[in-house]
Each structure stands twice: as C-alpha cells, then as structure tokens.
Amino acid sequence: MERFCTGDASAFEALFKRHSGAVRGYLWRLVRDTSLADDLTQTAFLSVTRARGRFIQGNRFKPWLYAIATNAARDVLRRRREQPTETGEVLTGDDARVEASEPDKGLEAQVRKALLQLPDAQREAIELHRFGGLSFAEIAEGAGVTESAVKVRAHRGYERLRELLKGVWQP
Amino acid sequence: MIDCPHLTESLSDPLSPDATKHVEGCAICRRARAAFKRAEDSQPPVAQLDKISDLVRRELEQHPKVWPWWVEALAVAAVNALMAGVMLLSMKWNTVQHDSPVLRWAVVVDLVLLVLGGAVVAFAPGARAARWATVALAAFAVVGTLAGASGLTAVPFAKSYSCALIELGASALPLGVAVWLATRMAREASRVVSYGLASGAAALLALHLHCPNGSLEHLVAFHLVPWGLLIGIGLLARAAVPTKSYAP
Numbered sequence: 001m002e003r004f005c006t007g008d009a010s011a012f013e014a015l016f017k018r019h020s021g022a023v024r025g026y027l028w029r030l031v032r033d034t035s036l037a038d039d040l041t042q043t044a045f046l047s048v049t050r051a052r053g054r055f056i057q058g059n060r061f062k063p064w065l066y067a068i069a070t071n072a073a074r075d076v077l078r079r080r081r082e083q084p085t086e087t088g089e090v091l092t093g094d095d096a097r098v099e100a101s102e103p104d105k106g107l108e109a110q111v112r113k114a115l116l117q118l119p120d121a122q123r124e125a126i127e128l129h130r131f132g133g134l135s136f137a138e139i140a141e142g143a144g145v146t147e148s149a150v151k152v153r154a155h156r157g158y159e160r161l162r163e164l165l166k167g168v169w170q171p
Numbered sequence: 172m173i174d175c176p177h178l179t180e181s182l183s184d185p186l187s188p189d190a191t192k193h194v195e196g197c198a199i200c201r202r203a204r205a206a207f208k209r210a211e212d213s214q215p216p217v218a219q220l221d222k223i224s225d226l227v228r229r230e231l232e233q234h235p236k237v238w239p240w241w242v243e244a245l246a247v248a249a250v251n252a253l254m255a256g257v258m259l260l261s262m263k264w265n266t267v268q269h270d271s272p273v274l275r276w277a278v279v280v281d282l283v284l285l286v287l288g289g290a291v292v293a294f295a296p297g298a299r300a301a302r303w304a305t306v307a308l309a310a311f312a313v314v315g316t317l318a319g320a321s322g323l324t325a326v327p328f329a330k331s332y333s334c335a336l337i338e339l340g341a342s343a344l345p346l347g348v349a350v351w352l353a354t355r356m357a358r359e360a361s362r363v364v365s366y367g368l369a370s371g372a373a374a375l376l377a378l379h380l381h382c383p384n385g386s387l388e389h390l391v392a393f394h395l396v397p398w399g400l401l402i403g404i405g406l407l408a409r410a411a412v413p414t415k416s417y418a419p
Contacts, residue, residue: 009231016227020220028215037215042223043417049230051355051418053237054296064419071357071417107206108213115210130184131211144299144419155179162178165203 005052015061016045023069026132030073030123032116040076044069060141066132067142070124077120114164122157125150175199182207243352244294247366251286251345251373258341258377267323268385274319275379281312282376289369290349293362296419302361309368312375313395321385331384334393338374342401345370350408357417358409367405371398 003011023044028037047068055064115123124143128134129150136154140147175181180190181200194200269275285308292301324331349366356362378394 005237009228012228012231013224016220016224020223024220025215029213034216038219038223041220042226045223045227046230047416047418049227050234050237051416053239053242054356054416054418056296067419068357068417071419075358075414075417107202108209111203111206111210112213130207142419144297155183158179158182161182162175165178166174 005055005057012049015048015065019062019065020045022132023065026066026127027069027073029115029127029131030070031077032112036076040069040072043072047072060138063134063138063142066128066134066139067144070128070142074120074124110165111161114161117164118157118160122153122160125153126157129154175203178203240294240296241291243355244291247294247345247349247352247369248287248290250348251290251369254341254345255286255373255376258337258374259380262377262381265381265383267325267383268321268379268390269319270321270385271319274315278312278315278319278379279376281308281315282372282379284308285312285369285372286376287369289365289372293349293365293369294352294356299361302365305365305368309372309398312372316379316390316394317387320387320390322387323383323385324389325383328386328388328392331389332393334378334382334384334389335397338371338378338394338397339401341374341377342370345373346401346405346408350405350412353409354412354415355418357419358414359419360406363405363409364402367402368398370405371401 004015020041024037024041027040027044028034031037031040044065048065051068055061115126118126125136125139128139129136134142136150137147140150143150175197177190177193177197178200180187181194181197181204183190186194194204266272266275285305289305289308292298292305295301346367349370350363353362353366375394375398382389382394384390384393
C-alpha cells in the first residue's frame with residue numbers, strides 16, 4: 001500500500017488482483033445486482049485510488065477497502081430506498097416480506113431474502129464477517145466504531161433473521 | 172416452521188460450545204445453518220474485472236501523486252481563518268455585548284479552536300470522537316455567549332437581523348469550500364457537523380467581538396440559530412453533491 005500511495009501502478013495491480021474478486025462478491029451480496037456490483041467495484045477501486053492520501057500508513061488495507069466498498073454500496077442503496085433482488089428487479093420491503101413467506105421457495109433463497117431485509121448496518125456486519133472474512137475488530141477499524149458495536153449489530157442482525165425465518169414453512 | 176429459540180446463536184459464527192451442542196441435536200438449526208452456508212457460498216456471475224483494472228490504472232496514470240488528507244484539512248482551516256481575520260479587521264470593535272470579560276475571552280478561545288480544529292478533525296480519517304468534541308466546543312460557545320451576555324440592546328430586536336445575514340453570508344465561502352473538498356471522502360453527518368460548526372465559528376467570532384447587541388433574544392435568534400442553520404445547509408449541500416471517493 002505504501003508503494004501504491006506513491007503512484008506505483010504495479011503495487012495497484014497486486015492489490016487489485018488480491019482483493020477485487022472478493023470485494024465484488026461482497027458487493028454483489030449486498031446489492032444482488034450483477035451490473036450494479038460491477039459498478040460499485042469500479043467505484044470502490046477508483047475511490048481507493050483517488051483517496052489513497054487518506055490511508056493511514058501502518059493500518060491494514062483490507063478493512064479500509066471494505067469500508068470504502070460498504071460506503072459506496074450504502075450510498076447507492078440509500079438513494080434507491082428499496083431493496084434489489086437477485087434478478088436486479090426492485091422490490092419494496094413489503095413485497096420482499098410477502099415473498100419470504102411463500103412456502104414453495106428453497107430455504108437458501110429465503111435466507112438470502114431475509115438477509116436483504118436486514119437494516120444496512122446489521123447486514124453489513126454479517127456480510128463482512130461471514131462472507132468478507134473480516135474479524136469484528138477489522139470491521140470496526142474500517143467503520144470507525146468500536147468492536148463491541150459491530151458485535152451488537154451482528155447479533156441484532158441474527159435475531160432479526162430468526163424473526164424473518166420464523167414465517168418460513170419447511171416440510 | 173423455521174423456529175427455534177436458539178436460532179440466533181445457531182446462525183452466529185463462530186459457534187459457542189453451547190450452540191455447537193445445540194445445533195448437533197436440533198434439526199431446524201442444522202437446516203437453517205446449512206442454508207445460510209449455501210447462501211454464503213453463492214457466487215456472482217463472472218465479471219470483466221480487467222475493464223475495471225484498466226480504468227483505475229488510467230486514473231492512476233493521470234494522477235500519480237495525491238495530496239495527504241491534512242492538506243485538505245489545512246486548506247479548510249486556512250479559509251476559515253482568513254474569513255475570520257477579514258471580518259475581525261473590517262468591523263468595528265465592540266464589547267458591549269458582554270457582561271463578563273472572562274467569559275468573553277473564554278468564548279473567543281473556544282471559537283478559535285473550533286475555527287481551526289473543527290476543520291482539521293472534520294477531514295481527519297477516523298477521529299470520530301474528536302468530531303463529537305467539536306459539538307462539545309460549540310455547546311460551550313453557546314452557553315458562554317448566553318451566560319456572559321450583558322442584556323444591553325443597542326438596536327431594536329426587529330432591526331438587528333443583519334448579524335444573521337452577515338453570519339450566513341460570511342460562512343458561505345468556508346462552508347462551500349469544505350463541502351466541495353468533502354466530496355473526496357464518504358458522506359458522514361458528523362463530518363458535516365464539524366466543518367459546518369467550524370465555518371460558522373469564523374463569522375461568529377467576528378460577531379462576538381463586534382456586535383453591540385447583548386440581549387439574549389438577539390444572540391439566540393441572530394447569532395446562534397444561524398449557526399445551527401449552517402449545519403442544516405451543510406448537510407443538504409453535501410447530500411446534493413456527488414461523492415468522488417468513498418474513503419472513510
């Protein structure tokens with residue numbers, strides 16, 4: 001990262017190669033829209049490039065990158081004010097809830113839909129921890145909050161998931 | 172039904188020893204956990220990451236050097252200080268507003284700290300606690316201004332609104348510069364509050380030492396309320412301009 005901060009393109013290549021796939025996967029899980037996830041991946045890495053002067057030397061790069069990706073996704077989702085689905089179609093929260101209780105869908109799909117219905121902060125904590133492979137401490141470092149705050153968000157997210165899955169019938 | 176009182180713990184990761192034991196014996200939790208794992212393993216369709224890489228590389232070639240964050244912070248602090256300096260020198264000195272010299276100077280020091288420090292912490296990476304400290308400084312300025320007010324009125328209340336116009340007008344440039352530079356980092360309310368307070372503090376500092384009106388209603392309505400209004404304007408302005416970088 002130090003070399004990248006001085007404009008070294010090869011250092012960027014290495015960082016991009018190491019993290020781009022995982023970041024895109026994380027963003028895709030957040031927005032469930034392939035082209036939007038690609039746009040956000042581009043935005044995240046452009047942000048890294050433009051704001052590398054804001055990176056504190058000695059800090060870890062991965063939490064910083066994921067914080068940027070999260071901020072970008074949050075901004076887009078905030079503007080949309082609705083929850084996108086896997087196919088890119090936009091569902092309102094209520095529509096999504098109705099679908100989540102339909103009995104003919106697989107439990108895995110219900111879990112995904114339930115994840116989409118979580119408040120942003122709770123979903124980000126779970127996605128970053130479970131799917132992004134970041135520790136709670138790393139998530140906290142990127143988000144600028146305490147580790148215990150992130151743990152509380154994740155716990156509340158799991159509680160909400162439990163409530164959302166309550167209505168799902170699985171024979 | 173997918174319902175178990177231990178489902179919250181069963182979905183968490185890593186599992187506690189108790190939760191592990193429970194999951195082993197609970198079909199519902201095992202099923203839910205497996206579904207969660209499958210959802211976790213699902214992958215997006217393959218992307219054209221090369222295109223993104225090329226685009227970012229071009230950006231890097233066009234801008235091989237980048238300013239450290241403190242350059243932007245100092246630029247905002249300098250604009251604030253410049254505005255405060257111009258106003259202090261261009262207005263007539265007047266201390267009729269104050270009853271207590273101690274509080275007068277305490278508020279001056281407080282506002283100078285806000286003018287400079289507020290801008291710096293607003294732009295510093297992290298520094299969330301320091302940003303909230305600017306709110307504490309602002310609270311002290313409000314209390315100090317009101318507690319030290321003389322109550323003397325040089326101009327009738329209805330005709331003393333010019334202070335609000337001066338404050339809002341003089342803060343427009345510092346606030347505009349701060350909002351523009353803040354597009355290079357993620358939008359965060361606490362940052363807007365910090366640089367909004369800092370921008371307003373520059374004009375407030377000048378009014379504090381030059382306004383001949385010490386009545387509480389004047390100070391509240393035409394000194395302090397506009398300061399709060401500036402934060403609202405800052406939040407709206409920042410929300411309206413597109414973000415160039417989402418760095419924290």
